[in-house]
Amino acid sequence: MIGTPAHEFRALVLNCYWRNMFETLNDKFEKIVRSIRGKAVISESDLDSTLREIRIALLEADVALVVVKDFINTVKENILGKEVLKSIKPDQMIIKLVQDELVNILGAENQPIKISTSQMTKILFCGLQGSGKTTSVAKLANHLVKSSKKKVLLSSADIYRPAAQEQLKILAEQVQVNFFNHNFNSTNQIVSETLEHAKKNLIDVVILDTAGRQVVDETLMNELIEIEKFFKPQETLLVADALTGQDAANVAKSFSEAVNITGSILTRIDGDSRGGAALSIKSITNSPIKFIGVGEKIDNFESFHPERIAQRILGMGDIVSLVEKAAENIDQDEMETLAKKMSKGNFDLDDFAKQLKQMGKMGGVSGILSMLPGVSKAQKLMAENKISDKLINHQIAIINSMTKKERADPNLIKASRKIRISKGSGTRVQDVNKLLKQFLQSQKMMKRMKSMGKGGIPSDLMQKLQGNLPPKIN
């Protein structure tokens, strides 16, 4: 998108991955939420069927069975154990407790790598063969050099594949960090020589790559335990392939029983995963997901922000990101005026045009849609209709071709006026029709969000949001 800063673009791309990954789960949760939303009383059988639906949704997303069981039990206990607060409606309470538990299994916030300032930091990598260990070692090195300017050394304890050394060496050169070149074929020797070399060269962070395991294999697992004992890492990161679903959970279990996993890196988020691994791995390893791999390139690597994903799964959209974005880019005064107008119910086409312009400022349609509730559907429609930022400009041109009266009262716009407007804006009559339809839907959506705001979203947040909602696209 032209004019979109790189970091925003990255965020948009990331949103796409999460959306794909949690699409089915999100669809199901939206349906579940809809089925209880607005109910004044929730009976025990409502609750049972809601929990059953959640259970099925999680299992279908490939979440590990033990994690699903715990999830349902915790939510149920919390619901039954809690006195229904007078100020909170039962539907909202259930949604909140489900959301809390999602945050709980994903982890509350991003957990960065702990880099010591007083001594050398040692990081050990482990995981199955082909999970993305070696690539992730280089990605993390690159991340550390860029974010903290630390002196990083990479070393490989993979004594089985000669090519493994070479692969890491090439990657080290590519990201411009130190590489420990050796020909040792004992892992103990590799560890001690690596540490010696690191001390001599005043290295801040040593990252040790290990041999892959095709399946969890006892000999190799014992070797890893030995390496851990000798190397004494502060961080032991498990690399897991998000595409392996249930399997990732089993693998994670074996590794965490053998060594002290302090965090994991989930790779291939760019692939076609159903999200199960992301939802299982923290509970199973009892340690947070710290980073995700989103492609083969070195900078296809991101910190993991669990709290934002929990909201996305529930279909509440990434409201925090939306508000942050809005606060950065939006003309506050204009927004307040719009919000006021909307609350009075006199939102007209002039306001719609302003809204479209604000949308452009916020990174375009795709960026905003991806953060809103009901995202996946809107996104699909968007792809089908080829809604683009160019279209926004067309729409603004259509509104600009209307008279002041027409903009204030779109009901005036009948056939002959539509022809005039389409000619004036260089569009077709059907484009004018489409815009008018969108405007009406936008108005409707405002009303819906407003009523949601009364209970669900704090009113100050709502105020900020109201000026920035996109039209629902159909």
Ligand SMILES: Nc1nc2c(ncn2[C@@H]2O[C@H](COP(=O)(O)OP(=O)(O)O)[C@@H](O)[C@H]2O)c(=O)[nH]1
């Ligand atoms: N699409 C995608 N490919 C990845 C990712 N991480 C690693 N790969 C690829 O997976 C393959 C195996 O990676 P490698 O690091 O050698 O795995 P290792 O055996 O665990 O060391 C390579 O082709 C990598 O480019 C990722 O996040 N996304």
Ligand SMILES: [Mg+2]
């Ligand atoms: Mg490797």
